[in-house]
Amino acid sequence: MRDVAIIGYGQTKFGELWESSFRDIIVEAGVKAIVDANIDGEDLDAMYVGNMSGGLFVGQEHISSLIADYAGLNPIPCTRVEAACASGSLALRSAYLSVASGHHDVVLAGGVEKMTDVADATAAIATAADQEWESFFGATFPSLYAMMARRYMHEYGLTIEQLSTWSVIAHDNGSKNPYAQFRFKTTLEQVMNASPVAEPLTLMHCSPVSDGAAALIVCDADKAQEFAPKDDIIYIRASTQASDTISLHSRESMTTLNAARGASKKAYKLAGISPDSVDVAEVHDCFAINGLILLEDLGFCKKGEAGKVVGDEEKIRIDYDEFVTVNPSGGLKAAGHALGATGIRQVGELYWQLKGDKNCKDRQANIKNGYGISANVGGTGGTVCVHILSNERK
Amino acid sequence: MVVRTWRHINERYCLIGTRCKTCGRVYFPSRNVCPYCRRKGKLEEYKLNGKGKVYTYSVIHAPPKDFEKIAPYVIAIVELEEGPKITAQLDCDIDEVYIGMPVEAVFRRIKEDGEDGIIDYGYKFKSLEN
């Protein structure tokens, strides 16, 4: 297997992009990434694009052809990848594997979701859960995570204040991210008193409905030197993925994501590091509880301790030095959650953070060891994809 | 959607799942492959008795279109006596539910495919405490 590098990144703003269509945003992100990597479109050997549901959100399947066409990149092969909200990082993983195998040299890994063309995204989002045995009976997507939160509170004594602090920190970080959907700060009271969505979760524990697209340029590590200066090259040290039951109710435990534990354990092994070495993490906080659970499943704290780490001590903040910086972008909560684009955006943030990019100058994490990790979750944890990035090739 | 409704009538009306004769595990909804025994597993139909306890729950305030009329309502994961956990609504007041509450399956309308479409029936659970 060859070493694989990231040499460029581009994204649209996440949010309600009324003026822009599905094809507008993915082309915008793709062109930005290509320009950022200092390559030409013709240098691409392939494109992989994550998208959860073009069919339900904009009534369009066969988006692979649409994207290649509107990017002006025919006949470069384009492939759509889908695993609900983990679609983006699966596209990256597909790109990674195609380069590592030696089959391709330069590949675009993108993600896109246009969610606001439908008046109510609830039904489409719910298709990430088991349609026959969860959604059919009236379970909404937020309610599944709410049931995880309720169970977590029951098992570990997590308080609503501790949980809500996640959102406060997310908005503090998001306020420093020009691409973020929400740039306003919030307070504990505002989070707890927001309108209830699925108890115990309020609107302010939930990530928003977002339009957005993001794209990375992935390249063989040797060839990367031809395009990019050394400081602009960040290496993918691990790309892993694990599966779990599609239904939440089929799991033995609802306070841990087995797929996240499995994928991250394997990723640490591949990268040859332990969680202590990680400087910055982008974790999938579609709902605040998932952020806390992932801190534990990625090995940053023990089971049941995330409430204290996040809520009482606020160790995940950018300026807290003795702990990993978590979601400097604002995470899904504040930066926005354009489903298929999220996994790419998470890794894009790590790319910027690790190379000290000007785009994150107001929210720069302290990079000591040079490692970043992302965890992108599909559904309620049926698919989890983990990437470890480093500014060192080995 | 008529056919999808019809295909699951046995499971949704009568809580018929499957049991693996090899390892004894009970599955609901039914499976064709036992995830533990795989090819060594031998699955047979198994009727659940409908009794269990609330494992976790949420009160839904932002319902999908099909459930607007009954919101806010309680959704729960119920741990059945035979082992499987299932997602279902609870027929109880929103301030009545707690983790561990004993419940029993009841037969209810779940939703309908518009005013002129098919009516979907299935299980909900009621509290056994009053």
Add this chain to the structure above:
Amino acid sequence: MKLGIVGYGSYIPKYRIKVEEIARVWGKDPQSIKKGLIVNEKSVPAPDEDTATIAVEAGRYALKRANINPKDIGALYVGSESHPYAVKPTSSIVAEALGITPDLTAADLEFACKAGTAGIQMCMGLVGSGMVKYGMAIGADTAQGAPGDALEYTAAAGGACYIIGNIKRELIAEINDTYSFTTDTPDFWRREGKPYPKHGGRFTGEPAFFRHVINAAKNLMEKMGTEAKDYDYCVFHQPNGKFYIKAAKSLGFNEEQYKYGLLTPYLGNTYSGAVPLGLSNVLDNGKEGDRILAVSYGSGSGSDAFDITVTSRIEEVVNKAPKTMDLLNKKKYIDYSIYLKYRGGIKI
């Protein structure tokens, strides 16, 4: 050959609305309505309940009491004037949910408020002739009165199920005989596609309800050679409390005899469920040897009368399922706006 009831079960939705609440909306005097109809409140089905779900719940309780294999039931009839579908049987839904399928005959019945008792008679015929081992008859309704109409104060929801058999040791109550009285008397009707029924006002009284109930009762008693005093209990159809008590008294029954059968004052009129529910409450309170006269009434019009004797087995089964009064006493009051939302009065 003896035949009778081997299992019974009832079901009443938990929601109630008071006469005061309905009267408040329409600017009527609640006291005169309550006194005039002898009805204080009525049951309201939850939005996830209908005739099929009520029938299934009642059926499950009946099976618990009967303790028989559901597959031995060879006929199932669901009597109702509020079947969930205009075309598509309720009985097939109920048969599937009770685990009776596929070896049975099933049909939906409609005869205003007496379709449930008509089902009992059909089961008696099939069981008596040996065509089936057991028959199941259910009377259930989620009746609706037009907003503002007098029926709105009484039209309620509930139902009861009876399993009919002829194995002597299994009988909870023997049905000694039955008799029906039927004429074409259009006192109440609902045309196809219309949401609410219409009725003939005071015409529903003497020429309709009273003529049929009293003739059915008298003719059965004449056939049996009995008088009112030979019965421990009686049950009549009960569109309201007033008609019930007047019919009972005119036939010579006293309050001790008719009190258990009368549920309408705190339940309302459950239409096809009315006599089946009233009878279930009598059975809940019955003991060996008790003799019961039950007379239904369905507008349009007809009455089915039954002469029943309770057996010693009643004591074994009565606590195997919820009693009717327990169901009636488990209640939650709602106001008119929630009532309207639940009953489809608000289009969303």
